[in-house]
Amino acid sequence: MPWATGPEADAAFTAWTQGKTGFPYVDAGMRQLAATGWMHNRVRMVVASFLVKDLHIPWQRGAEFFMTQLRDGDLASNSHGWQWTAGCGTDASPFFRVFNPITQGLKFDPQGEYVRRYVPELAHLPGKTIHTPWDATLSGLGGYDHGYPKPIVDHKVEREVALANYSFMKDQKKDQ
Numbered sequence: 001m002p003w004a005t006g007p008e009a010d011a012a013f014t015a016w017t018q019g020k021t022g023f024p025y026v027d028a029g030m031r032q033l034a035a036t037g038w039m040h041n042r043v044r045m046v047v048a049s050f051l052v053k054d055l056h057i058p059w060q061r062g063a064e065f066f067m068t069q070l071r072d073g074d075l076a077s078n079s080h081g082w083q084w085t086a087g088c089g090t091d092a093s094p095f096f097r098v099f100n101p102i103t104q105g106l107k108f109d110p111q112g113e114y115v116r117r118y119v120p121e122l123a124h125l126p127g128k129t130i131h132t133p134w135d136a137t138l139s140g141l142g143g144y145d146h147g148y149p150k151p152i153v154d155h156k157v158e159r160e161v162a163l164a165n166y167s168f169m170k171d172q173k174k175d176q
């Protein structure tokens with residue numbers, strides 16, 4: 001798999017670990033992990049998918065970081081959780097199933113309480129607008145007035161890159 005490497009990938013990885021990707025639901029999850037040593041399973045899947053399929057960083061780096069943070073860190077469950085999300089495990093979710101970090105937030109945190117708890121820079125945004133600070137700004141609600149970062153990637157674009165990488169990898173395998 002043509003994973004992303006180099007200083008840009010390292011900067012993206014750091015932003016992910018610190019909950020500063022500009023994707024509120026992802027950032028809330030990573031900040032919950034930092035604040036409590038735990039994260040709900042739904043959000044673990046979303047942040048893992050984001051690292052592997054939006055930032056194109058190998059699942060092993062994410063799994064290693066989780067093991068330094070999780071109070072329930074377990075080598076077997078963690079590795080299989082990451083491989084499931086990355087589409088390479090024993091009974092993995094298919095690679096082409098890419099979690100949308102925005103619609104997942106809107107679906108599982110409809111009023112934005114979870115994001116409001118862990119991302120104070122967005123707490124001034126009402127209801128579900130907290131999941132899309134870029135739209136909130138357009139409607140004059142000042143999504144970025146309190147220093148929340150802009151999205152470090154465009155999910156639509158990176159989803160296509162991930163799927164292209166996957167077919168590239170499959171073709172390589174075929175040619176072997």
Ligand SMILES: Cc1cc2nc3c(=O)[nH]c(=O)nc-3n(C[C@H](O)[C@H](O)[C@H](O)COP(=O)(O)OP(=O)(O)OC[C@H]3O[C@@H](n4cnc5c(N)ncnc54)[C@H](O)[C@@H]3O)c2cc1C
Nearest residue numbers: 039040041044045048070072073074075077078081082085
């Ligand atoms: C990327 C990723 C990484 C994960 N890393 C870990 C990890 O390091 N340690 C870990 O125990 N779980 C891990 N999980 C599985 C799951 O997220 C946690 O077990 C669950 O969120 C723990 O919260 P709970 O104790 O409230 O679970 P509850 O929902 O109350 O479930 C009760 C118990 O069942 C077991 N369990 C529940 N879901 C799973 C699952 N999907 N896989 C394996 N066991 C499960 C756990 O022992 C859990 O304590 C991971 C999942 C993903 C997607």
